[in-house]
Amino acid sequence: MHETAHARVPEQKRKVLRHSVRGQILDALRAALVDGELVPGEIYSGPALGERFGVSATPVREAMQQLAAEGAxxxxxxxxxxxxxxxxxxxAELAEVRALLEVPVMLRLARTVPEASWQALRPAAAATAEAAAAGDLPGYAEADRxxxxxxxxLAGNDQLVQVAEELHRRAQWPLPGAARVRRADLVADAAEHSALLEALIARDLPVVEALVREHFAGS
Structure with missing residues (x-):
């Protein structure tokens, strides 16, 4: 009896391949949510989305389960x-929670982190500006995070980073009319990153706090 191609693939490798496909679909669905391709209020089936992305319904359903856990x-x-x-x-509630979490951390970092560490983040700030200038909403969302x-x-707290990332993602999508977000708004939002770095370098705590709160309110 001949083994099938599926049977010849080691179980661990099949799991890795499946996880890779699910991850790619999850990224694609997240981008579609940010860009407004998946419309709030609409119902989408696993098989239909699978056909759209050229995969079976299984990785789509698995990715959607993750999005359900994230509240999307x-x-x-x-x-x-x-x-x-x-x-x-x-x-507004998400902005408030993010401010409660991140403002004290930012102020502490402003007092303790050396200038060189802030300078090293300029490429990350530039990436947000580039995505904003291109009007790339999914790209901007990723660069922003x-x-x-x-x-x-820089705070050295992995749990903090994980919680803040989840809150940030929840604040980004799905938004009504996401596809109609103005490029000028993205550019202005991106400019706040560079302004924040300058304030952090200068250890100007009042400006740091004001910029972070304003950035969250506008996210």
Whole structure:
């Protein structure tokens, strides 16, 4: 009896390949949410999305389960997944929680981190400006998270970085009319990263606090 191609692939390798596909689909779905391709209120089925991305429904369902855990979609038995949207109140609450978490950390870092460490973050700030100038909303969302992640890593607290990343992602999508976000708004938001670095280098604590709170409120 001849072995099938599937059977000849070691179990561990099959798991890695499956995880890789799921990760790619998860990234693609997140980008579609940010860009407004997946519309809040609409219901999407696993098989239909699988056909769209050229994969089976299984990795799509697994990715959607992750998005459900992150609060982006809700599971509808035998129907698929409905994309949720943030209300203005939810966005304000997320901004408040992010400020409560990150402002004290930023102020502590402003007092203790040497200038060279802040200078090293200029490429991350520049990446947000480039994505904003191109009007690349998914690219900007990723670059924005990467910048904040790099700043918070200077605190040396992995749990802080993880929690802040989840809150940040929740604040980014899905948003009503996401595809209509103005490029000028992205450019202005990106400029705040460079301004924040300058304030951190100068150890200007009042400006650091004001910039972080304003940045969250506008995210």
């Amino acid at each position: 979609v809700e599971c509808l038995p035998n129907r698929g997944f409905r994309v949720l949207s943030r209300t203005p109140r939810e966005l 990467a910048f904040h992640r790099a700043v918070l890593r």
